[in-house]
Structures are given as C-alpha cells and as structure tokens.
Amino acid sequence: MSRVVLSIGSNLGDRLAHLRSVVEALRPRLLAVSSVYSTPPWGGVPQQDYLNAVLVAEDPDLEPSDWLRLGQQLEQAAERVREVRWGARTLDVDVVWAGQRRRDGEMAVRSSDPTLTLPHPQAHNRAFVLVPWLELEPEAELEAAGARRPLRDWLAALDTGEVAGVRRTELTLGWLS
Template identity: 85%
Template sequence: MSRVVLSIGSNLGDRLAHLRGVIEALRPGLLAVSSVYSTPPWGGVPQQDYLNAVLVAQDPNLEPSDWLRLGQELEQAADRVREVRWGARTLDVDIVWAGQRRRDGEVPCRSADPVLTLPHPQAHRRAFVLVPWLEVEPEAVLEVTAGAPQSLRDLLAALDATEIEGVRRTDFTLGWPV
C-alpha cells in the first residue's frame, strides 16, 4: 500500500478548475483534501497569487515514481509549461511525502534521486504546504533530517510569521467528499 501527500497549486487560467481536475482524477484513492488557500508566490518570480491545497491519497498499486508520473500527466493535461523555475503555472503537483504500509506500520520513503527527492526538499520551508497539510493530518511528522521526524506544528512555528500570514483560507471548495 502506497500513501502520498500531494501539494497542488495553480496561478494561471481557471485556477480552481485546475485543482478540481486533480481531485477528480484521484477521487477513488483520496483519503483527505484540505481547504483551498490563497498564497503569495514562492521563489522570487513576480506573478499573481496561487490557489493551493494538500491532499492525501493511497493506491496499493502505485510506487512513488508512479505518483510522480501521474502528477506530471495531470500537469500536462492542464497545459503546464516549464519555462521559469518557480514561475507561474496552470498546475503544479508536488509529492511532499510518500510512505509504504508494511506489517510493522507505515514506513516513509526516502529518495535522493534528483528526479524525485523524498520527502520534498523544500516542504518544511513552505507555509503553503505545511498549513493545509496540518489541516488534514494534525499529527503528521516530516523527516527533514533522516531519523529526526518533526511535527508539522514545530516546522510551521520555525517559519517567518509573515510567510504564515500570507496563507489565507478561501471559501472555495474542491468538491470532496461527495
């Protein structure tokens, strides 16, 4: 059994429709979907605000590389163009965390592969990931350093207050659960 935490975001076109497309594609395996948040862009490239959400999904047949492929297919279906790092995009699907269920419990996947680094190497620095993830999994932990899991609350508390304040919950819904 494979379980993932995905961060989804959009700041071009019909932002809400792009996020809803991810929900529809993953609906059979969805375990949780956060509220939709409006967030300032991250990375220093001038652009409009994003709509962001976090979802938790599982599928017994998917490995982390399969989740990556699926996320990239969803981005392509939304006409995602990769021109500028951290630039504007119709859809961004990031694997924040992945785990495998084993007899002795769930084991986080770790990967230093540049194609798929797990956990996501910047997740602990991004309020737009931590705030919605905390909403759907209040007891979640993230291993920023191997063997040293930290609660999402502690990671969020370490961020600059202005970054956290920039993550604003909206009234938009993603149509889950239905």
C-alpha cells in the same frame, strides 16, 4: 507503495478548475482533501497569488515514481509550461511525502533520486504545504534537514509573515460533494 501526500497549486487560468481536475482524477484513491488556500508566490518570481491545497491519497499498486508520473500527466493536461523555475503555472502537482504500510506501522519512503527526492526537500520551508497538510493530519511528522519533527514545529519555525500569507478561502474542491 500505498500512501502519498500531494501538494497542488495553480496561479494561471481557471485556478480552481485546475485544482478540481486533480481531485477528479484521483477521486477513487483520495483519503483526504484540504481546504483551498490563497497564497503568495514562493521563490521570488513576480506573479499573481496561487490557490493551493494538499491531498492524501492511497493506492497499493502505485510506487512514488508512479505518483510523480500521474502528477506530470495532470500538469500536461492542464497545459503547464515549464519556462521559469518557480514561475507561474496552470498546475503544479508535487509529491511531498510517500509512505509504505507495514505490519508494524507506516514507514516514510526516502529517496535522493534527483527526479523525485522524498520527502520533498523544501516542504518544511513552505507554509503553503505545511498549513493545509496540518489541517488534514495534525499529528503528522516530516523528516527534513536531518531532523524528524511534527509539522506544527516546522511551521512555527517559519517567518510569521509567510505563515500569515496562507489564507483559507471559502472555495471548495468538491471532493465530498
């Protein structure tokens, strides 16, 4: 395995510091880091807004399950507690997409494993994932719901209010600093 798209988010504690902790941990593997976005919570649980970003990382020695374990370790280091589905959290690290480089190009990894479903089964429905990912990879495509479409097409299919709720901030994750 070599390349992943990770969605990171936080809405408890020092939200920016939690996101920066992921960037610091993955720094040698990072290819790109999006801007930081302020987004309303998703999933219907009342809570404060999130800070979200998307990272593209690469490591030929890691499989998708390794990226998942690494994300979970970072969540544990941020003292994430899983009490309510889609509830508030100090840190959320989701493996959204994984790809394997081949001689003839890059191939997306598909997995129906309940522990790690790839591509992420809800990524195409989440503006807080699509907007920052589109910033990094304007030509990227995502396979979901039985179709492979450009990210911009998935985004255009979402409710305009949800898309408008994803607001770019002036905050930085310090990746290139």
